Amino acid sequence: MNHSHHRRVTGALVAIAAGTLLLAACGSSGSSDSAASSDAAPAGESCTVKVGVATGQTGGLAYVDVPSLEGFDIWVDEVNAAGGIDGKFRVETIVKDTRSDAAQSATVAAELLGEGISFLITPGDADPSIAAGQLAQEAQVPAMSWFGSSPVLPVAVGDFMFSNAFGDNAQARVLANYATQQGYTTAYTLGSPDSAYTSNLPRYFKEAFTSNGGTVVGEGTYTMGQPNFNVIADEIKALNPAPDVIMTPAYEPDFPTFLKAIRGAGINTPVLGTDGIDSPTTLALGETAEGVVYTTAGVLANEGPMGEFFTKYNAKYGKDPEAIFAVTGYELGNVLNAAVTNAQSCDPVAIKDAITNLEGVQGITGTISFKGGDRMAIREIALIKVTGGERSLVEVVIVDPATVPAA
Amino acid sequence: MDAILTYIVNVVSLGGTYALLALGLAVVFSVLGLINFAHGELMTLAGYALLAGILLGVPFWAAVLAAVLVGGVAAVIMETTAFRPVRNANPATLLMTSFAVAMLLQVIFQNFISARGQAVPVPSLFTGSIAIGNAQVSIIQAISIVVSLLSLIALKVFFDRSRSGWAIRAAADDFETLRLMGFRASRLIAIAFLISGLLAGIAGVLWVMQRGSVDPLMGLKPVLAAFVVVVIGGLGSISGAVLGGYLLAAIEIALQTWLPEGLAPYRDSLTFVLVIAVLSLFPNGLFGKRVAEKV
Numbered sequence: 117m118n119h120s121h122h123r124r125v126t127g128a129l130v131a132i133a134a135g136t137l138l139l140a141a142c143g144s145s146g147s148s149d150s151a152a153s154s155d156a157a158p159a160g161e162s163c164t165v166k167v168g169v170a171t172g173q174t175g176g177l178a179y180v181d182v183p184s185l186e187g188f189d190i191w192v193d194e195v196n197a198a199g200g201i202d203g204k205f206r207v208e209t210i211v212k213d214t215r216s217d218a219a220q221s222a223t224v225a226a227e228l229l230g231e232g233i234s235f236l237i238t239p240g241d242a243d244p245s246i247a248a249g250q251l252a253q254e255a256q257v258p259a260m261s262w263f264g265s266s267p268v269l270p271v272a273v274g275d276f277m278f279s280n281a282f283g284d285n286a287q288a289r290v291l292a293n294y295a296t297q298q299g300y301t302t303a304y305t306l307g308s309p310d311s312a313y314t315s316n317l318p319r320y321f322k323e324a325f326t327s328n329g330g331t332v333v334g335e336g337t338y339t340m341g342q343p344n345f346n347v348i349a350d351e352i353k354a355l356n357p358a359p360d361v362i363m364t365p366a367y368e369p370d371f372p373t374f375l376k377a378i379r380g381a382g383i384n385t386p387v388l389g390t391d392g393i394d395s396p397t398t399l400a401l402g403e404t405a406e407g408v409v410y411t412t413a414g415v416l417a418n419e420g421p422m423g424e425f426f427t428k429y430n431a432k433y434g435k436d437p438e439a440i441f442a443v444t445g446y447e448l449g450n451v452l453n454a455a456v457t458n459a460q461s462c463d464p465v466a467i468k469d470a471i472t473n474l475e476g477v478q479g480i481t482g483t484i485s486f487k488g489g490d491r492m493a494i495r496e497i498a499l500i501k502v503t504g505g506e507r508s509l510v511e512v513v514i515v516d517p518a519t520v521p522a523a
Numbered sequence: 524m525d526a527i528l529t530y531i532v533n534v535v536s537l538g539g540t541y542a543l544l545a546l547g548l549a550v551v552f553s554v555l556g557l558i559n560f561a562h563g564e565l566m567t568l569a570g571y572a573l574l575a576g577i578l579l580g581v582p583f584w585a586a587v588l589a590a591v592l593v594g595g596v597a598a599v600i601m602e603t604t605a606f607r608p609v610r611n612a613n614p615a616t617l618l619m620t621s622f623a624v625a626m627l628l629q630v631i632f633q634n635f636i637s638a639r640g641q642a643v644p645v646p647s648l649f650t651g652s653i654a655i656g657n658a659q660v661s662i663i664q665a666i667s668i669v670v671s672l673l674s675l676i677a678l679k680v681f682f683d684r685s686r687s688g689w690a691i692r693a694a695a696d697d698f699e700t701l702r703l704m705g706f707r708a709s710r711l712i713a714i715a716f717l718i719s720g721l722l723a724g725i726a727g728v729l730w731v732m733q734r735g736s737v738d739p740l741m742g743l744k745p746v747l748a749a750f751v752v753v754v755i756g757g758l759g760s761i762s763g764a765v766l767g768g769y770l771l772a773a774i775e776i777a778l779q780t781w782l783p784e785g786l787a788p789y790r791d792s793l794t795f796v797l798v799i800a801v802l803s804l805f806p807n808g809l810f811g812k813r814v815a816e817k818v
Contacts (some may be wrong), residue, residue: 165572172631176740310790319793337787340543341744343540344733346533346664347779353659368640372735380650397736400642404650404735 163462167192167452168228169209169237170248170502171262179368179395180240183437184262184445185211188237188318189390191449214239214248222247224407229255235452240281240441242312249273258468260451261415263444265391267523268314270491276468280448280484283492284313284365284390285409285523286515288320290497291363291388291485294409294510296328300360300386304334304352306374307365307470314340317365317390323521324362333359340370345377352383359385367392372401379404396438399505408502414481415509416500418438421480440481447479451493482512489517526780528656532754534769536664539671542728544749545756546678547722549764553695554715555610557617558750559600561624563742565720567592567632570737574643583646587728594724595717598666602716610712625742632739640738643731648743667729674725675765678718682761687714703765755801756812765818766809771798 120492168186169365172181192207200206210228214221221239225248227234236252238245240262246269253257253274260278267283297305304319305327322332334355336348352362362385366374371393378385389398389410398405416437419424425446429437436441454477456462459470475487494517497509544562551559572593576586594661605624649666652659682688690711693701702708709771730745731737752771774797778790786793801809 131537153595172771174633174638178633179640182638337785339791343537343730343745343748344664346536346775347660349661350529350533350780369734369736369738369741371574372640372642373733376650376663376735377661380652380663381659382652393640397640400644401735402644403647438576 124358126344133478142274148180149309159463160460162200162206163410164206164208165201165235165452165456165462165467166231166239167207167235168210168225168231168233169211169229170214170221170224170239170244171211171237172216172221172239173211173213175214177214177239177241177244177264178242178265179218179439182238183439183442185450186429186433187425187437187445187447188449190425190432191446191453194428195449195453199303201453202460205456205462207452213245216244217435218244221245222251224248225259227255230258233385234464234467235260237448238264240264243268245269245277245279246272249277252276255464256468257464258471259469260448262448263391264313265457265492266316267490267492268312268316268342273287273523275472275491277381278471278486278491280389280451280493280517281391282413282495282497283304283318283490283520284371284523285320285521286492286517287390287497289515289520290411290499290513291382291390291409292324292328292330293323293513295325295363295388296330298328298361298386302331302357302359302361304336304359304362304385306336306348306362307333308340308370309337310340310354313390313392318363320521321363324519327487332358338366338370338374341372341395342373344372345374346381347408348374349377349381349383352385353381361388363388365390365392368395368424372397372404375401375404375405375408376396382497391440394440394500399502399507402505405502406504409510410500410502411497412500413444413498414496414512415500415507416443417507425480443480447481447484450477450479451484453477482514490523499509525656530776530780531804532655532664532668533780534772536671537776538589538769538772539668539675540745540768541748541752541772542727542763542765543671543674543722543726544745545728545752545764545768546675546761547719547726548746548749548753548763549695549756549759550691550715550722551719552753553691553761554698554712555606555617556614556698557606557621559606559719560621560746560750561605561628562719562723562749563744563746564625564628564632565594565598565601565723565742566727566730566745567737567739567742568597568628569638569724570643570726570731570741571632571641573643573731574730576739577644590728591721591724594722594727595720597725598720599713601720602713605708606716607712609681610734621731626744635711636739638739640736640741642713643734645732645735651733662745663729663732666734670725673723678722681718687711691715692761695761751795753796753808755798755804755808757808760808760810763808763810770801772808774798 157257210222221244236259238248245261245264249259252422253276263281265281265284269414270277307318308314391412394412459466475485476483485494500507569590573590652661752767756767
């Protein structure tokens, strides 16, 4: 009896796999005839900017994509209430869930491109954004990631792919400089080969830290979602010389697990993290997370220009924003606003050219530029220290592109 | 010597959790012939229950107890609402139902709780480590070793001494004959789900205490690991599930400890290569019964 169960179970699994492949194939075959069919009104005449949003409303990227879209929607409401961008270009969004899956991101992007969009928004991570962006590149429609910070993203796709985030090489530079200022001369890095973000950040950090005269004395790797980090903790304890600082791009659920494991093992070495851990989960870790320093887009606090955003967010959603991504999502609207205003057109190619030349667009956290960069946003990076369960600002930095490790 | 001791501690703590999860799968498989892929969501649910308990300010031990019970009760509800109506359908239907239940629960967690992980503030009593010889063992690891061993012993007593436990073991061999002998299928299946849910609850609490957070997709990886364990141990073998759990942990930790850093990206692939090697030597799993193919 068990044997026949076994066989049938295997059969069912094979059928599922085959079905998935077939769906993926059907999805991507639609892309060839999806060249942008935006009705290109003559420059200056009013038209509707159709924005396709391929976003992970469910799954592993929801922690970035959900708040990003919430912020962006606030901008859309605002701009349409004022008669559209520059008073004449109304914004229409078409939102489709990618389930945080790269193959599904491509399928969804193909569907959106087929609807004649002028601009595509892709998930807040490089891998699904590359999958979606390649189709946009082929269709000559500009695409921008919510906050995918891997600088390989625009390189892998082409001149129609942008990201609203600073590059990981830029945040690694900020962390390396901070480490050197603190007098740290040896470091241990922990990365994961499972994503561009987690595999490249330790490499950028090593390059920047070494150029400052520091030494990376150990480099560990983990598998995303691995059950525990006890082996890694033992490995760090055995290092000779012991590192002055630990740098990792791990984010939840791996970051809390890692942090608990090393603190549990009695390792009190300072830890540097990256923008993936800028979430209430990190702050709620209490004593364990005390003193962790990380880079992010800005300090999420109900004051100054961000306080105004808090009010708007509260009016629409009835709560305070939990992640900086709500703010950066709104800022993606600021970028689109500036690009369409300059282009005076809904034509995808004109919008792409305008984004490439944007300089000093006023956002909430600061200004955002693309001119002279590698299609990653040139924007302020905030260095934050967890103090008593709160974010406290260490400093705000704009990185000189010349000092940034190569993508 | 220290390295060996550390290795053993790591294997026993991870293996214990795997064994608990795999046993949960095996118990249900033995009565229904179903690998319940929604088992991981029972863990997640227990994790959220633990969090809710802590946030409500009940004593930690009470929150833990409640979380484990939530796992058990949820499993029984899952059985009566989702699996009972399709109990006599073919195994593929049952399997699909379990996928559907898993996805449904994940989406419910995402939409009604949060797509983001929630930090679980475990009392600081549980962070820190104790010295065993020259090796440091974290308190949470020590707890997970003790709790998983105690649970396994309790389960062994249940299987050896109680009529229901005896019946479940018999069901693993031949459920049809057991039913002919007058055992009520519904009762036995409900008991199997209850045990499986309690085991998921215990594993979920241990998992969350190690990880410090709970998120909607938390159950996905462990249930896949447990599935591998059940296959290594031999589908339908209860002792196989336990030993398989420790074996998989031994392989994983050995690769994490001794595999050269340059080969790290292949760690998971190598784990599965070793699993395939085990299966090619023992096609029915280490403790699976040899079943003659019916022609």
